[in-house]
Amino acid sequence: MIAAVQPTPTWYLILAAVVFGVGAVGVLVRRNPLVMFMCIELMLNAVNLSFVAMSRRLGDIGGQTAVFFVLVVAAAEVVVGLGIIVSILRRRPGATADDLAELKG
Amino acid sequence: MELVVFVIASLMVLGGAVGVVVYRHPVHAALSLVLTLFGVAVHFVAMEAHFLAAVQVIVYAGAIVVLFLFVIMLLGVDQAEDLRVERIPIQRPLAGVMGIGVVGLLIAAITVTRDTSSLTVGSGLDVTDTVLPAGGVAGHDANIRQLAGNLFGEFVFAFELTSVLLIVAVAGTVVLTRRVRRSEQESRRSEVDGPARHAGDGGASAAASRNGPS
Numbered sequence: 172m173i174a175a176v177q178p179t180p181t182w183y184l185i186l187a188a189v190v191f192g193v194g195a196v197g198v199l200v201r202r203n204p205l206v207m208f209m210c211i212e213l214m215l216n217a218v219n220l221s222f223v224a225m226s227r228r229l230g231d232i233g234g235q236t237a238v239f240f241v242l243v244v245a246a247a248e249v250v251v252g253l254g255i256i257v258s259i260l261r262r263r264p265g266a267t268a269d270d271l272a273e274l275k276g
Numbered sequence: 277m278e279l280v281v282f283v284i285a286s287l288m289v290l291g292g293a294v295g296v297v298v299y300r301h302p303v304h305a306a307l308s309l310v311l312t313l314f315g316v317a318v319h320f321v322a323m324e325a326h327f328l329a330a331v332q333v334i335v336y337a338g339a340i341v342v343l344f345l346f347v348i349m350l351l352g353v354d355q356a357e358d359l360r361v362e363r364i365p366i367q368r369p370l371a372g373v374m375g376i377g378v379v380g381l382l383i384a385a386i387t388v389t390r391d392t393s394s395l396t397v398g399s400g401l402d403v404t405d406t407v408l409p410a411g412g413v414a415g416h417d418a419n420i421r422q423l424a425g426n427l428f429g430e431f432v433f434a435f436e437l438t439s440v441l442l443i444v445a446v447a448g449t450v451v452l453t454r455r456v457r458r459s460e461q462e463s464r465r466s467e468v469d470g471p472a473r474h475a476g477d478g479g480a481s482a483a484a485s486r487n488g489p490s
């Protein structure tokens with residue numbers, strides 16, 4: 172009886188929405204720049220999940236191609252972002268997002 | 277069976293996502309990010325996106341999280357953050373309101389436009405124009421074939437542009453992280469002012485500049 176219930180794309184989309192919301196709240200709440208970056212990765216993953224669900228629903232492989240490009244861009248983004256964070260934290264160790272409020276080095 | 281897989285993987289995803297936000301230690305946050313990424317990979321397998329599931333594990337859990345952990349260890353910022361300190365007093369409630377609002381609006385939009393057809397097993401992979409026989413199952417490599425055909429056919433120009441993007445990102449990161457060290461080295465040079473002092477290469481000078489005040 173229970174095993175007869177199949178997950179529909181709506182379930183995946185709702186799960187993706189919740190994960191996206193958690194990631195967005197994390198970006199706003201956390202002060203550590205590394206953890207803020209991880210929350211951005213959470214939001215990207217939520218979007219990937221909804222892309223694949225809609226690709227599956229519509230029978231169009233283009234959604235999965237979009238996820239592939241999101242993965243590549245996320246990798247490049249992480250490399251550049253962590254480079255920026257490394258150069259910031261080398262200059263002022265232990266800096267949080269609050270300490271980086273001014274544009275002076 | 278699909279329901280069980282969905283529930284377990286969703287618990288992994290949600291637990292990891294909440295863990296990233298609430299863990300005070302950055303290393304613990306990175307490890308719960310791994311849990312989330314594996315849960316998403318399980319979802320991908322359940323939706324028969326096999327190639328993306330493998331890439332998710334290899335690229336995200338294998339490369340990106342390792343890069344995060346590497347930066348955490350390299351910088352030594354692995355002290356716990358005190359989450360009770362709130363610099364801007366109204367920020368937490370506003371963030372909560374915004375999160376609930378975003379999730380509520382998204383769920384409302386999704387449920388309005390929902391459709392109740394379940395994902396059929398075995399046929400979701402085969403998105404070619406060929407008609408499957410009734411009850412037929414797509415081949416086990418149909419997903420990769422479809423993805424490759426789409427990627428190297430319709431989106432081949434974008435695919436080539438991603439190589440440019442990766443080169444630019446790597447070169448930019450090298451320039452970005454080397455510039456600080458070079459300026460510190462020059463300031464050290466002007467301070468010590470000895471020809472024998474700045475003969476060492478990058479590794480030794482980086483260690484010296486990390487230990488001593490610049």
